[in-house]
Amino acid sequence: MTAKLHCFGESGNAYKAALTLALSGYEWEPVFVDFFNGATRTPEFRKLNVMGEVPVLEDEGEVISQSGAIMYHIVSRTGKLGGGPGEANEVLRWVLWDNHKMSSQAGTTRFLMNFLPADKRPKDVIDFMQARLKNAYATLDSHLDGRDWIVGTGVTVADISCCGYLYYPEPFGFDRKAWPNIDRWLDAIAALPGWKHPYDLMPGNPSDRA
Numbered sequence: 001m002t003a004k005l006h007c008f009g010e011s012g013n014a015y016k017a018a019l020t021l022a023l024s025g026y027e028w029e030p031v032f033v034d035f036f037n038g039a040t041r042t043p044e045f046r047k048l049n050v051m052g053e054v055p056v057l058e059d060e061g062e063v064i065s066q067s068g069a070i071m072y073h074i075v076s077r078t079g080k081l082g083g084g085p086g087e088a089n090e091v092l093r094w095v096l097w098d099n100h101k102m103s104s105q106a107g108t109t110r111f112l113m114n115f116l117p118a119d120k121r122p123k124d125v126i127d128f129m130q131a132r133l134k135n136a137y138a139t140l141d142s143h144l145d146g147r148d149w150i151v152g153t154g155v156t157v158a159d160i161s162c163c164g165y166l167y168y169p170e171p172f173g174f175d176r177k178a179w180p181n182i183d184r185w186l187d188a189i190a191a192l193p194g195w196k197h198p199y200d201l202m203p204g205n206p207s208d209r210a
Helices: 012-024 043-048 067-078 088-114 123-143 157-162 180-190
Strands: 003-007 028-032 056-059 062-065
Touching: 003 012, 012 028, 012 067, 012 088, 012 157, 056 067, 062 067, 067 088, 067 157, 088 123, 088 157, 123 180, 157 180
Parallel strands: 003 028
Antiparallel strands: 003 056, 056 062
């Protein structure tokens, strides 16, 4: 049975789940969620996921939400992307760090800067968030100095989680050329078999609403 990922292209968290599916070779198909027209707030969607968020994975009778949980579901099913012997805790540490320190703030900042009307974009909040993000980028760039991957000798869900928002073209205070180790690492991920840009991997992008 083909797994179904409820997602939309603009969501970096959905991209984490979609990219994990793609890089692991899992059999899946995207189901477009029209977030910008309120699809996640409908009673029908809340029955699927009471949290009212994407991504949501339907797989062999299971319904799983939250990108990290979906990534680890795929790791457990495939045995891929979870790291080598003795590395599981370090992979999890970076997934949790990303969720708390980088992706949550990158997603919020990107939304405020690009998906709100220009006259409703809170400059002070954006400035504060970008300062916090700069610290997160510095942490990641420093960690990647002399490393090909975040943990061990191969790509893991730690890499997939941390890259989730960093391929998007909309401005949110991330200039990959300012962070040479991150830049090199993003190129390495993009060279993996099965990699696609979020707007190519999932349905929905800003041009659809232009």
